[in-house]
Amino acid sequence: MPELPEVEVVRRGVDQWAAGRRIQSVVVHDDRSLRRFTEGPEVFAQQLTDKVLGQSERRGKFLWIPLQDQPQDSDPAELALVIHLGMSGQVLMENDDAPAEKHLKVTLNLEDRTTPEQPPEPLPNQLRFIDQRIFGGMQLSPLMPDAAATGHQETELPEAGRLIPEVAIHIAPDPLEPVVTSEWFFQTLRRRRTGLKRALLDQTVISGVGNIYADEALWLAGMHYARRSETITRSQAGRLLQGLREVMEAALAAGGTSFDSLYVNVNGASGYFERSLEVYGRSGEACRRCQQPIRREKFMNRSSYFCPRCQPRPRNGRW
DNA sequence: TCGTAATCCTGCATGC
DNA sequence: TGCATGCAGGATTACG
Structure with missing residues (x-):
C-alpha cells in the first residue's frame, strides 16, 4: 500500500x-x-x-x-x-x-x-x-x-517560493521536508486534542503517514497509539518524529513496502521493506525488543499493531 | 471550529 | 462448489 x-x-x-x-x-x-x-x-x-x-x-x-x-x-x-x-x-x-x-x-x-x-x-x-x-x-x-513554507517561522527554507497544486494546499508538510522541525512537530501535536495515531494519520497535521508507518514509528518511539497528543513532551515529539524519519528513510532505501502486489515502482517491481517491519502485520509474533507477542486491535475502521510491553496503554490519557 | 465516523471501491480470505 | 460476509485503508464529507 x-x-x-x-x-x-x-x-x-x-x-x-x-x-x-x-x-x-x-x-x-x-x-x-x-x-x-x-x-x-x-x-x-x-x-x-x-x-x-x-x-x-x-x-x-x-x-x-x-x-x-x-x-x-x-x-x-x-x-x-x-x-x-x-x-x-x-x-x-x-x-x-x-x-x-x-x-x-x-x-x-x-x-x-x-x-x-x-x-x-x-x-x-x-x-x-x-x-x-x-x-x-x-x-x-x-x-x-506554498503557505506552509512562506508562513514558517524560519527563513531561507528551500521550500520558500515553491508552488503546490490547489487541491493539495491544505495538506501539511511531510516528515522529510525541512520545514518539519522537532519544535514544529511538538507545537502541532500539542494544539490537537486527539490520540497520537489519529493525529499521525490526519494529513492536515502531518502528511505522508499511513497505517503501516504510523504503527512502525510509534513502536520505535515506544508510545501507545491512544496516547493523547496534547500531553506529549518535547523530547517525546522529537523521538516520534525521529521514528517517522527513520522508518520512512529505511523504506525508501529498500524501494518501498509491498504487501500484496498493490504497490510497484514504474517498472512494475516490488519493494523489499516488508521483511523489515517490526509490528505491522506481525500479530502474535514476538516483539524483536522484548519478546512479548505483538497485539492487534481494531482502530478507526482498520488495525493497529503494537507491543503491549514496549508501548504501554496510557492511563488517564497520559501513560 | 474541531474531532469523529461513515463512505467510496474491489479482490481476497473465510465460513457456511 | 458457490454464495455471503468481512476485511484492507487514504481522503473527503457529513455530522455532532
Whole structure:
C-alpha cells in the first residue's frame, strides 16, 4: 500500500522516464479515476494534450507533474497533473504494445524525448495509471504558492517560493521536508486534542503517514497509539518524529513496502521493506525488543499493531 | 471550529 | 462448489 516512501519511489521513476516529454494524446479508460476532476474526461484529455511534463514533485502522498508548453520553458508552470495512488494505484511506464492491465484507468501517450541525455535504447512511450480499488485518481489543478513554507517561522527554507497544486494546499508538510522541525512537530501535536495515531494519520497535521508507518514509528518511539497528543513532551515529539524519519528513510532505501502486489515502482517491481517491519502485520509474533507477542486491535475502521510491553496503554490519557 | 465516523471501491480470505 | 460476509485503508464529507 503506497505511503510516502512508495510515492517517492514512483516520483523518481516518473522523473527519470517521463520528464521533458510531450503528451501526444490521452485515453481515459475509466472516468471514475477522475472523480475529483469535475470537468470530465474530455476536458481532462484536452488540457493535457500537447503539454510537456515537467519535473515531478511530491508532498506526503500527493504526487504532481507541472505542465509546460515547451521542454525548456523558464516560466513557472501554472497547471499540474496531480496523481494520488490511494491504496491500490500504480503508475507504470510501458510500451504501447504491452497488454493492457486489468485495472488500467488512464493512458498518456508520450512523444519520444529528444534531449541530449536521451539514452540509446527507446524509452517506453506510455505512462499508465492503474488502480484496482479506485481509491486513487488523477486530476488537473492550478499551482499556487506554498503557505506552509512562506508562513514558517524560519527563513531561507528551500521550500520558500515553491508552488503546490490547489487541491493539495491544505495538506501539511511531510516528515522529510525541512520545514518539519522537532519544535514544529511538538507545537502541532500539542494544539490537537486527539490520540497520537489519529493525529499521525490526519494529513492536515502531518502528511505522508499511513497505517503501516504510523504503527512502525510509534513502536520505535515506544508510545501507545491512544496516547493523547496534547500531553506529549518535547523530547517525546522529537523521538516520534525521529521514528517517522527513520522508518520512512529505511523504506525508501529498500524501494518501498509491498504487501500484496498493490504497490510497484514504474517498472512494475516490488519493494523489499516488508521483511523489515517490526509490528505491522506481525500479530502474535514476538516483539524483536522484548519478546512479548505483538497485539492487534481494531482502530478507526482498520488495525493497529503494537507491543503491549514496549508501548504501554496510557492511563488517564497520559501513560 | 474541531474531532469523529461513515463512505467510496474491489479482490481476497473465510465460513457456511 | 458457490454464495455471503468481512476485511484492507487514504481522503473527503457529513455530522455532532
